[in-house]
Amino acid sequence: MLNREQELALPLWVQVVYAASRALGVFSACLIVLAVIVVCQMVFVRAVLGESSIWQTEFTTFAILAATFLGAPFILLTRGHVGVDILPMLVAGNKRRALYFAGSAVALAFCGLFFYASLSWWYETWSTGHTTSSMWRARLWIPHLSVPVGLGLLCVQYMTEIWLVWTRREEPYGMTPGVHL
Amino acid sequence: MSPLLIGALVFATTLLVLASGLPIAFGLGAVALGFMIIFDGWGSVHFLPETIFSGLDDFTLVSLPMFVIMGAAVASSRAGSDLYEALARLLHKVPGSLVISNIGACALFSALTGSSPATCAAIGKMGIPEMRKRGYDADLATGAIAAGGTLGILIPPSVTMILYGIASETSIGRLFIAGILPGLLLTTLFMAWALFLSWKRGTVLIDKDRVYSLKEKVELLPRLLPFIAVVVGVVYALYGGIATPSEAAGVGAMLCLVMVAVIYRVWRPRDMWHILRDGLRESGMLLLIIGTSILFGYMMSSLQVTQSVAETIGALQVNRWVVLAAINLMLLAAGCFLPPAAIILMTTPILMPVITAAGFDPIWFGVVLTINMELGLITPPVGLNLFVINGISPDIRLTTILKGAFPFMMCMVLAILILCVFPEIATWLPTKVMGK
Numbered sequence: 225m226l227n228r229e230q231e232l233a234l235p236l237w238v239q240v241v242y243a244a245s246r247a248l249g250v251f252s253a254c255l256i257v258l259a260v261i262v263v264c265q266m267v268f269v270r271a272v273l274g275e276s277s278i279w280q281t282e283f284t285t286f287a288i289l290a291a292t293f294l295g296a297p298f299i300l301l302t303r304g305h306v307g308v309d310i311l312p313m314l315v316a317g318n319k320r321r322a323l324y325f326a327g328s329a330v331a332l333a334f335c336g337l338f339f340y341a342s343l344s345w346w347y348e349t350w351s352t353g354h355t356t357s358s359m360w361r362a363r364l365w366i367p368h369l370s371v372p373v374g375l376g377l378l379c380v381q382y383m384t385e386i387w388l389v390w391t392r393r394e395e396p397y398g399m400t401p402g403v404h405l
Numbered sequence: 406m407s408p409l410l411i412g413a414l415v416f417a418t419t420l421l422v423l424a425s426g427l428p429i430a431f432g433l434g435a436v437a438l439g440f441m442i443i444f445d446g447w448g449s450v451h452f453l454p455e456t457i458f459s460g461l462d463d464f465t466l467v468s469l470p471m472f473v474i475m476g477a478a479v480a481s482s483r484a485g486s487d488l489y490e491a492l493a494r495l496l497h498k499v500p501g502s503l504v505i506s507n508i509g510a511c512a513l514f515s516a517l518t519g520s521s522p523a524t525c526a527a528i529g530k531m532g533i534p535e536m537r538k539r540g541y542d543a544d545l546a547t548g549a550i551a552a553g554g555t556l557g558i559l560i561p562p563s564v565t566m567i568l569y570g571i572a573s574e575t576s577i578g579r580l581f582i583a584g585i586l587p588g589l590l591l592t593t594l595f596m597a598w599a600l601f602l603s604w605k606r607g608t609v610l611i612d613k614d615r616v617y618s619l620k621e622k623v624e625l626l627p628r629l630l631p632f633i634a635v636v637v638g639v640v641y642a643l644y645g646g647i648a649t650p651s652e653a654a655g656v657g658a659m660l661c662l663v664m665v666a667v668i669y670r671v672w673r674p675r676d677m678w679h680i681l682r683d684g685l686r687e688s689g690m691l692l693l694i695i696g697t698s699i700l701f702g703y704m705m706s707s708l709q710v711t712q713s714v715a716e717t718i719g720a721l722q723v724n725r726w727v728v729l730a731a732i733n734l735m736l737l738a739a740g741c742f743l744p745p746a747a748i749i750l751m752t753t754p755i756l757m758p759v760i761t762a763a764g765f766d767p768i769w770f771g772v773v774l775t776i777n778m779e780l781g782l783i784t785p786p787v788g789l790n791l792f793v794i795n796g797i798s799p800d801i802r803l804t805t806i807l808k809g810a811f812p813f814m815m816c817m818v819l820a821i822l823i824l825c826v827f828p829e830i831a832t833w834l835p836t837k838v839m840g841k
Contacts (some may be wrong), residue, residue, distance in 0.1 A: 249682070253684070256684060260474065263655025284467050308424055309426050334434045340450070
């Protein structure tokens with residue numbers, strides 16, 4: 225991963241993408257904290273006050289779902305998505321670069337198609353005003369929105385990562401050059 | 406094309422794609438989507454958001470980030486060092502005490518965090534230099550921590566067991582309680598081996614004449630007992646049916662965040678951000694793998710692969726123990742290359758019909774599978790704990806760590822064999838506490 229100084233030397237558009245991924249990462253972390261608080265409130269309401277919970281179960285589930293999709297670009301930026309590094313460690317130099325571009329193209333194609341499909345999927349719930357079937361009747365377009373937003377930025381973040389390796393500003397897989405099995 | 410042939414193609418493609426190093430979540434999704442497009446046409450793309458979103462739209466999954474936050478909070482504090490130091494002082498006069506303290510600290514810390522690498526890092530940072538300073542060989546010191554760290558996914562609460570519970574649709578509470586006795590069995594086996602090796606090598610502690618006063622022995626306990634109380638409380642709430650896994654984990658996460666702030670003064674915004682960042686990274690990564698593995702399972706089922714594999718194995722008419730041995734060998738081989746989350750989520754939907762048809766208890770199998778996954782954490786080439794230990798002690802060669810970890814791997818194989826002969830070790834406690 226690049227340090228702060230190296231990051232500042234990058235083109236402005238890369239810094240903007242990084243900032244957007246970090247902002248969504250902070251927002252996702254806040255959603256997880258909110259989910260923890262709401263779960264505690266739900267337990268208190270049910271166990272201590274003896275009342276039934278109405279909205280809490282759906283809210284926490286949607287908060288965690290939104291954090292998953294919105295946090296995906298930040299997790300990619302911080303190399304949090306685990307992979308199996310066997311082949312990359314067996315090869316070096318241009319072969320490792322070629323492997324990285326091939327693998328990234330497959331991953332980007334999946335993320336891109338997922339993003340494309342999520343646009344019409346979200347639009348449908350937004351235009352029809354679909355709600356959940358519970359008493360709370362949450363509007364589904366709100367949690368659904370996290371999918372296209374998160375995946376859209378994930379695709380941009382992925383393309384940025386590929387560009388950085390392509391222009392040799394970063395090493396493929398973040399591995400030290402010349403080190404292999 | 407027959408479903409079995411499609412299954413073989415899916416297997417080969419998945420191996421190739423995942424080995425290329427791309428993130429597992431996207432690799433699984435790409436393979437699933439690719440086969441869906443090939444066999445069902447472009448229209449399959451539109452199933453993607455609904456399949457993945459509705460698969461993740463499950464309150465049980467909320468327990469995952471909550472337990473991860475709970476573990477990240479404890480791992481960010483000095484609780485690991487205190488736990489290690491407290492046990493080392495209490496067991497000072499016992500032969501091989503230091504290595505036993507380390508394994509014991511690993512078992513307790515893994516119960517607090519549910520994470521193997523975090524356990525290895527927290528206990529190893531203190532334990533390995535201390536053991537070497539006091540005369541233990543490098544292989545025993547590192548092997549004990551590498552193996553002790555694996556207890557994290559067996560002793561409850563365990564993220565791995567949550568994943569198995571979701572994939573196999575079995576009770577997470579039952580799985581947690583089923584892991585307790587096998588966890589103690591494995592801890593005892595690890596300790597017995599460490600004791601035997603220390604005795605055989607005639608390891609003499611440099612400070613064996615040091616005497617700890619009663620005050621020194623108990624002074625660290627007040628800092629640790631609240632954390633242990635939270636874990637016991639969470640597990641009790643689950644077994645007693647007082648709370649669901651997500652509710653128990655949510656309250657546990659909140660309590661752990663408050664306790665690390667009060668007891669260890671981990672309260673500054675930067676400290677809190679580190680806990681939340683680690684929690685987000687791990688839980689987000691796991692949830693995306695779960696989402697795409699749901700898509701993978703959907704593809705396998707819609708192409709009739711899952712059903713055909715189960716029917717074929719069922720029609721083989723071989724002894725059920727042969728089937729179990731073959732499954733364990735396959736899981737062991739997969740564990741050498743893939744992380745536990747990916748293996749469990751990919752294989753459980755296929756294995757579950759085979760296991761139940763062969764008359765094995767799914768809860769018992771969950772425990773056996775978890776021990777098998779523990780083995781994968783200390784086997785090359787991608788044994789995560791080996792690399793964590795290597796990072797802590799870069800002067801110790803990986804081969805030395807492996808040499809030290811090998812006997813502990815054999816202890817795990819022995820534990821699986823004992824569980825096969827005496828399955829009650831895993832099934833008795835859940836039945837006793839939660840009924841049939």
